[in-house]
Amino acid sequence: MIEFILNERHIRTDAKSGMTLLDFIRYEKRLTGTKIGCREGDCAACTALVGTMNANGVLEYQSITSCISPLGNAHGKHIVTIEGINLKNELNVAQEAMKLNYATQCGFCTPGFVLSLTGFTFSGKENTNENIMAAISGNICRCTGYKSIQRAATDIATKLEALELDNKMAWLVANSFIPEYFLTIPDKIKKIPVKQESEANSFVVSGGTDMYVQRADSLIDEQINLVSDHIGLKGIIASDDKIVIGANTTVTEFASHTIIQELFPNLKKHMALVSSEPIRNMASFGGNFVNASPIGDMTIFFLALNTSITLQNEKGTREILLKDFYKGYKTFDLQEGELVTSISFNTASDFKFNFEKVCKRSYLDIASVNSAMRIQADANGIISNAHVAMGGVAPIPKYLEQTSAYLVGKTVDVVMVNVAMEKLQEEIAPISDVRGTEDYKRLLARQLFMAHFIELFPSKLNLKDCLAYES
Ligand SMILES: Cc1cc2nc3c(=O)[nH]c(=O)nc-3n(C[C@H](O)[C@H](O)[C@H](O)COP(=O)(O)OP(=O)(O)OC[C@H]3O[C@@H](n4cnc5c(N)ncnc54)[C@H](O)[C@@H]3O)c2cc1C
Ligand code: FES
Ligand code: FES
Numbered sequence: 422m423i424e425f426i427l428n429e430r431h432i433r434t435d436a437k438s439g440m441t442l443l444d445f446i447r448y449e450k451r452l453t454g455t456k457i458g459c460r461e462g463d464c465a466a467c468t469a470l471v472g473t474m475n476a477n478g479v480l481e482y483q484s485i486t487s488c489i490s491p492l493g494n495a496h497g498k499h500i501v502t503i504e505g506i507n508l509k510n511e512l513n514v515a516q517e518a519m520k521l522n523y524a525t526q527c528g529f530c531t532p533g534f535v536l537s538l539t540g541f542t543f544s545g546k547e548n549t550n551e552n553i554m555a556a557i558s559g560n561i562c563r564c565t566g567y568k569s570i571q572r573a574a575t576d577i578a579t580k581l582e583a584l585e586l587d588n589k590m591a592w593l594v595a596n597s598f599i600p601e602y603f604l605t606i607p608d609k610i611k612k613i614p615v616k617q618e619s620e621a622n623s624f625v626v627s628g629g630t631d632m633y634v635q636r637a638d639s640l641i642d643e644q645i646n647l648v649s650d651h652i653g654l655k656g657i658i659a660s661d662d663k664i665v666i667g668a669n670t671t672v673t674e675f676a677s678h679t680i681i682q683e684l685f686p687n688l689k690k691h692m693a694l695v696s697s698e699p700i701r702n703m704a705s706f707g708g709n710f711v712n713a714s715p716i717g718d719m720t721i722f723f724l725a726l727n728t729s730i731t732l733q734n735e736k737g738t739r740e741i742l743l744k745d746f747y748k749g750y751k752t753f754d755l756q757e758g759e760l761v762t763s764i765s766f767n768t769a770s771d772f773k774f775n776f777e778k779v780c781k782r783s784y785l786d787i788a789s790v791n792s793a794m795r796i797q798a799d800a801n802g803i804i805s806n807a808h809v810a811m812g813g814v815a816p817i818p819k820y821l822e823q824t825s826a827y828l829v830g831k832t833v834d835v836v837m838v839n840v841a842m843e844k845l846q847e848e849i850a851p852i853s854d855v856r857g858t859e860d861y862k863r864l865l866a867r868q869l870f871m872a873h874f875i876e877l878f879p880s881k882l883n884l885k886d887c888l889a890y891e892s
Pocket of ligand 1 (some may be wrong): 440453462463471489624627628629630631632633634648681694695696697703704705706707708710711716718719720760761770785787788
């Protein structure tokens with residue numbers, strides 16, 4: 422039995438947990454304001470908001486793309502569709518802002534934009550123009566043009582400036598952002614029993630953002646093993662010398678954790694390159710690793726941290742390095758019944774970290790080549806430790822073993838980086854495909870490797886030196 426609150430209504434359903442939330446909303450409940458565009462997570466016409474009770478008993482809301490979200494993941498949550506934010510006698514603030522700014526034309530994308538914008542108002546995110554634009558980073562409009570939508574977003578952010586943070590939901594109700602029934606939802610959610618154990622022998626799905634793009638047809642009629650809410654697979658624990666992360670922690674949970682933000686000062690910039698806000702709200706690290714895409718962004722990120730993963734099944738638990746997990750194209754060391762349960766990396770020593778990604782579009786695209794580097798060097802630029810990973814240059818997400826080893830003991834300067842680049846070119850084997858020719862990817866590999874040093878050692882290396890060296 423899957424039980425949740427859909428807008429104001431309490432839902433108890435025997436529908437299959439693998440059914441998509443979108444199909445349940447539209448075809449079982451006839452809430453047709455939620456639109457179907459791509460069914461691949463790319464357009465956000467199907468946006469829904471999901472309110473999840475946190476440890477302090479407060480509902481935290483996020484946007485998701487319901488077309489690739491399994492219904493079973495709705496259990497114990499508040500699901501909000503476009504119908505669920507309507508006020509009785511007037512438009513809500515987001516709807517009104519879209520109207521006043523002429524931000525809608527055919528209207529197909531509009532419910533998604535309005536929900537993403539309304540969701541932002543109670544997301545708990547700092548009210549900045551950058552953040553409200555990020556809230557609609559997954560929404561695509563094909564006819565209005567984005568400027569008017571952006572103006573609507575800015576108007577909403579301006580109205581939100583008066584928000585009373587310690588009385589947030591009541592203020593949002595009083596100021597026509599959301600309907601009054603929202604105030605009754607926390608009590609209703611608390612009464613829903615905790616999810617029963619999932620189907621242990623069925624297919625493992627976490628956020629579903631890979632699985633429902635690849636094989637939705639075979640999942641929608643199934644009871645699936647949903648792992649995204651398993652307590653043991655979530656959370657971030659920091660000790661003096663180590664960070665341990667539950668394997669099904671989402672990209673958003675990772676990126677919003679204070680300790681992680683301190684450790685990676687450019688995290689916001691890096692994570693903006695990974696999919697879009699609704700996808701980051703669902704996408705887990707376990708899913709990214711086991712999908713085994715040679716260009717998986719979080720896989721490359723964690724390979725460069727020299728991450729270990731813990732794997733567990735009925736027979737026991739083992740720990741291996743993430744770099745040893747991959748055996749060939751989409752083949753990996755996951756044994757029968759095994760789950761990736763946690764990932765961990767060492768933080769004992771100070772290190773610098775950088776992530777770079779080039780794709781055909783700046784945002785919401787998969788990489789042609791991506792790369793990350795963790796490096797430790799003294800004040801003279803002498804490197805004591807280095808780990809470099811690169812995607813799109815081999816059949817697997819590639820840990821650059823030889824290049825990383827070569828860097829240790831060297832001093833950062835333009836000559837050394839260029840010699841290391843030659844090692845790197847020997848170590849990679851990109852192929853020509855839709856994301857670029859082999860030559861182009863080799864060029865990108867070169868640029869991204871160089872970019873790491875320019876970003877992390879600006880006093881030792883700059884773009885001008887690099888260009889001068891090339892000529
Ligand atoms: C529109 C869109 C944009 C995207 N953009 C990017 C991008 O920019 N960069 C990027 O890297 N990816 C991107 N992705 C891919 C995807 O979002 C990520 O790979 C994500 O991390 C997958 O996580 P998930 O929880 O959704 O995985 P799921 O789809 O739930 O699962 C993926 C695989 O992992 C397995 N699995 C999940 N958890 C475990 C576990 N604990 N133990 C064992 N197996 C497990 C599942 O069985 C399945 O085989 C995008 C996807 C979409 C739809
Ligand atoms: S229908 Fe396009 S993201 Fe869901
Ligand atoms: S208004 Fe037509 S797609 Fe956005």
